[in-house]
Amino acid sequence: MKKLYIRTFGCQMNEYDSGKMADVLGACEAYQRTDRPEEADVILFNTCSVREKAQERVFHDLGRVRALKAARPEIIVGVGGCVASQEGEAIVKRAPYVDVVFGPQTLHRLPQLIARRKESGRPQVDVSFPADEKFDALPSAREDGAAAFVSIMEGCSKYCTYCVVPFTRGEEISRPLEDVLAEISALAARGVREVTLLGQNVNAWRGALEKDGGGEVGDFAFLLECVQAVAGIERIRFTSSHPREMTPRLIEAFARLPKLAPQLHLPVQSGSGRVLAAMKRGYTVLEYKSVVRRLRAARPGLSLSTDFIVGFPGESEADFEKTMQLIDEVGFDGAFSFVYSARPGTPAADMEDPLPQETKLAWLARLQTRIDEQAQEISRAMVGGIERVLVEGPAKKNEAELSGRTANNRVVNFPAPPHAHARLIGQFVDVEIVTAMPHSLRGKLALKEERA
Ligand code: SAM
Ligand code: SF4
Ligand code: F3S
Numbered sequence: 001m002k003k004l005y006i007r008t009f010g011c012q013m014n015e016y017d018s019g020k021m022a023d024v025l026g027a028c029e030a031y032q033r034t035d036r037p038e039e040a041d042v043i044l045f046n047t048c049s050v051r052e053k054a055q056e057r058v059f060h061d062l063g064r065v066r067a068l069k070a071a072r073p074e075i076i077v078g079v080g081g082c083v084a085s086q087e088g089e090a091i092v093k094r095a096p097y098v099d100v101v102f103g104p105q106t107l108h109r110l111p112q113l114i115a116r117r118k119e120s121g122r123p124q125v126d127v128s129f130p131a132d133e134k135f136d137a138l139p140s141a142r143e144d145g146a147a148a149f150v151s152i153m154e155g156c157s158k159y160c161t162y163c164v165v166p167f168t169r170g171e172e173i174s175r176p177l178e179d180v181l182a183e184i185s186a187l188a189a190r191g192v193r194e195v196t197l198l199g200q201n202v203n204a205w206r207g208a209l210e211k212d213g214g215g216e217v218g219d220f221a222f223l224l225e226c227v228q229a230v231a232g233i234e235r236i237r238f239t240s241s242h243p244r245e246m247t248p249r250l251i252e253a254f255a256r257l258p259k260l261a262p263q264l265h266l267p268v269q270s271g272s273g274r275v276l277a278a279m280k281r282g283y284t285v286l287e288y289k290s291v292v293r294r295l296r297a298a299r300p301g302l303s304l305s306t307d308f309i310v311g312f313p314g315e316s317e318a319d320f321e322k323t324m325q326l327i328d329e330v331g332f333d334g335a336f337s338f339v340y341s342a343r344p345g346t347p348a349a350d351m352e353d354p355l356p357q358e359t360k361l362a363w364l365a366r367l368q369t370r371i372d373e374q375a376q377e378i379s380r381a382m383v384g385g386i387e388r389v390l391v392e393g394p395a396k397k398n399e400a401e402l403s404g405r406t407a408n409n410r411v412v413n414f415p416a417p418p419h420a421h422a423r424l425i426g427q428f429v430d431v432e433i434v435t436a437m438p439h440s441l442r443g444k445l446a447l448k449e450e451r452a
Contacts, residue, residue, distance in 0.1 A: 004031040005040035007061060012239065013104070013169075014081055016198055018046045021080065021107050022138045028111045028300045038068060040116070042076045043436050044212045047083035051341035058083050060277040062095050069097040075101065076114055080107055082168035085127045086345075092123045103127035104169050105154070108137035116418035130172040135179060140186060144389055146426040147405070148192045149346075152180050152223065153199035158242060161280050161349040162309065162340060163199060172200070175290025177207035177218060188232030188235045194390050195227065197238040203245040209358055219251040228257045234428060235390060235407070239265045240307075246291045254299035262299050266291070267307035271326030272319035275312050278351070285326060292330055295412050303408035305334035305377070310367060311360030320363050327370055333378050333408065339364050358394045372438075379410065379436035386446050387412065389431045398413055404431070406441070414443040 008018040021044055021306040024253050025031050037043050043065055058079070066075055078100040079091050084200060087102035100113040106126045112122045136156065156163075186197055187397040199205065205223055209216040218226075227236050232317040236259045241250075243266055251430035254260055270276050273285050283291075296302050308323065339360045342349040395401035395413040402416045402424060414431050416424055 001028050001032045001039040003034045003039055004042045004044070005034050005037045006044045006046060007037075008046045009054055009058065009183045010046070010050065010081060010435065012149065012198060013151070013154075013200065014046050015079070016151055017107055018044075018136050021046065021110060022112050023422060024108050024137075027139045037065060040075065041195075042078065043068070044078045044080060047079060049079035049082040049086050049253055049343070051338060052343070053341070055083050057093065059359070066097050077115065078102065078105070078114075080109070080110075082164065085168040086164060088127045089125050092125060095276075096180055099123055101125040101127065103129070105129045125211070128279050133449065136177045140183060145392055146192060147194040147196070147392060148187050149196050149198045149283050150180065150183055150187070151175060151199065152202055152238075153205045156200040157204070157243075158201065158282070159280065161351075162276065162343065162346055163314065164346060165344045166342075167345065169200065172204050174207055176206045177209065177223065177226065180207075180223065181214075181230065182338045183235060184230050184249065185291075188230055193233065193426065194235040195233055196318070197223075197227070197236070199238075199240075201240060201242040201245065202238045203241045203247070203250055212275060219247065219249060220245075221247065224250075224253050224257055224260060227345070228259050234260055235261050237261045237263065237409070241266055243268065243288050245248075245376075249382055251294045252292070254295060254302065260299075261409070262301055262405050263303045264295065265305045265306075265307075265418065266332075268326065268416055269307060269309050270315075270319065270324035272315070273322075275315050276313060276317050279312060279348070281393045285322070289326075289329065303333040304330060305409075306332050308335055308337040308367060309340050310337060311355055311357075312362045313342075313348055313353035313355075313385070315340075315355065324338050324367065324370065327367070329372070331378075332371055334375050334386055337364060337367055337371070376438065378408075379441060382406075382410070382441065384433065386430050386432050387441075388428055389414075390428050391426065393425055394421065399439070404429075411440040412443045413440060414445060416445060 006018045008014050016202050032041050046060055047058045067077060069077055076099045077172045079098055080102045084101045091101050099117045102113060106128060109126055117124045142187050155172045156166045157172040203220045205220040207218045209218050267282055268288055269279055271285055296377060389404035389406055390414050391402050391404040395403040403413050406412055410433055431443040432446050433441050433443045435442040
């Protein structure tokens with residue numbers, strides 16, 4: 001059997017796409033996944049260009065493949081993802097040993113690209129955006145566990161001034177309602193209990209209610225209602241959502257839909273109105289806080305995580321302090337935070353950016369410390385409580401223990417008798433939280449589960 005190595009950079013959309021790359025190749029010919037590039041017949045890089053560092057890492061890693069290709073010219077080296085989308089032909093110029101270059105919207109053409117590469121003897125590049133062809137051409141999901149990701153939309157039409165994503169992934173397009181529901185029902189039938197709806201801005205999802213286009217269009221809150229109705233699915237999450245499209249209907253969904261997890265990733269980027277405007281985020285700090293207030297009224301105890309960019313061009317000390325203030329006011333339970341990175345071709349890359357990198361790094365460290373403290377406080381407050389946990393499998397560091405996630409998306413490890421593992425994996429169980437660790441919780445099976 002041929003061996004396939006895929007190295008994934010970037011966000012959850014890329015993680016999802018890497019799974020799909022393996023699926024499309026596997027649909028033509030049997031492949032075995034390997035984590036050793038030196039034994040692979042096909043080596044794929046699924047790349048990210050959101051920050052300069054991520055982009056440079058790709059070329060660094062590609063350099064190491066060069067020797068493998070020289071020793072075994074018959075192997076196929078492919079570059080996909082957002083760097084591929086942005087650079088296209090330039091990748092083959094910089095790294096001539098690359099055989100195929102494909103974008104996030106053309107990964108389903110991978111088998112044809114490889115075949116054409118072999119026939120023609122020349123590298124193949126296809127980074128086009130063939131509308132909604134991708135959703136149609138992908139083989140159906142193969143889950144391995146009780147929790148699965150389901151892509152519901154692609155791309156982004158928001159054009160924040162610092163971001164490459166609208167250019168690398170194209171405009172927002174929604175996957176049709178029927179397809180999403182068919183996939184989720186199929187997953188549920190195979191034992192999946194939790195789904196995470198995936199997209200760059202999931203709350204921009206829109207879908208025709210009838211296939212022949214009766215004219216009525218459903219919004220993301222409607223999609224959530226439909227997923228709530230799928231038997232077997234017991235927990236629903238989604239990521240990412242954009243604050244601009246947190247509609248009253250969607251906020252109300254947190255009150256109405258019990259399967260919706262009490263957890264939301266809602267990227268804010270900055271706590272300064274001036275910086276938000278320069279980023280073209282499309283909301284003010286007050287509007288963001290109002291969304292948070294209404295969400296928490298709809299679902300008390302909702303856990304909120306977010307994204308921050310620190311050191312945006314022109315950001316002042318006072319702007320940064322406003323971000324710190326927002327962190328305290330909202331009580332974020334986790335954040336992805338990075339120093340601003342100028343991306344070629346984006347409007348922010350032309351803005352004056354006089355702030356020294358050390359200042360930005362110092363701000364970032366302060367922000368991250370505060371977020372960690374808050375997350376830790378929330379974890380500690382969970383000790384002694386009972387959490388509904390979806391058991392995913394054996395714990396990473398100790399095979400004798402089991403591991404799962406709480407409703408607010410924390411990993412919990414807990415001991416369980418070996419004979420019960422097979423029965424518990426894939427099920428929801430009640431776990432009493434015993435200790436809060438820095439990045440996970442420790443628990444024990446609640447009494448009722450032990451008796452069972
Ligand atoms: N669509 C999501 C949203 O806007 O809420 C986020 C998607 S983006 C791939 C993930 C995160 O990367 C953003 O929320 C932002 O914090 C960060 N990011 C994007 N462009 C960046 C840049 N040029 N420099 C630093 N961080 C950046
Ligand atoms: Fe990038 Fe903004 Fe789109 Fe998010 S909403 S992907 S940050 S352009
Ligand atoms: Fe990176 Fe593309 Fe995701 S730029 S963060 S892989 S959408």
